Amino acid sequence: MSVKKISNDAEWQSLPEEGFIFNQFGGKDPRRLAVDNKLHRASCRQRKMMNLAVPKLYSDNLNEMLDYLKRKVGEENKDWSRCSFCF
Numbered sequence: 721m722s723v724k725k726i727s728n729d730a731e732w733q734s735l736p737e738e739g740f741i742f743n744q745f746g747g748k749d750p751r752r753l754a755v756d757n758k759l760h761r762a763s764c765r766q767r768k769m770m771n772l773a774v775p776k777l778y779s780d781n782l783n784e785m786l787d788y789l790k791r792k793v794g795e796e797n798k799d800w801s802r803c804s805f806c807f
């Protein structure tokens with residue numbers, strides 16, 4: 721499976737507990753990027769507070785997700801970061 725965009729609530733609700741979710745806030749303030757753009761495990765306890773107001777990506781494979789983030793989003797801990805609760 722590849723990295724896919726979660727485009728509706730049905731997809732969001734049916735995601736498994738395994739895999740990885742990226743919260744893609746985007747944003748232009750460089751100081752906020754690593755804070756807002758977070759990679760989570762699908763089992764993260766923060767998941768219940770998330771919704772599709774913030775665009776989401778999902779992959780069942782961590783390496784695939786990391787590769788995608790490095791190519792499309794940028795540098796870890798600068799343009800995005802890993803959630804400290806689930807990583």
Ligand SMILES: [Zn+2]
Pocket residue numbers: 759760761764765766803804805806807
């Ligand atoms: Zn998390």
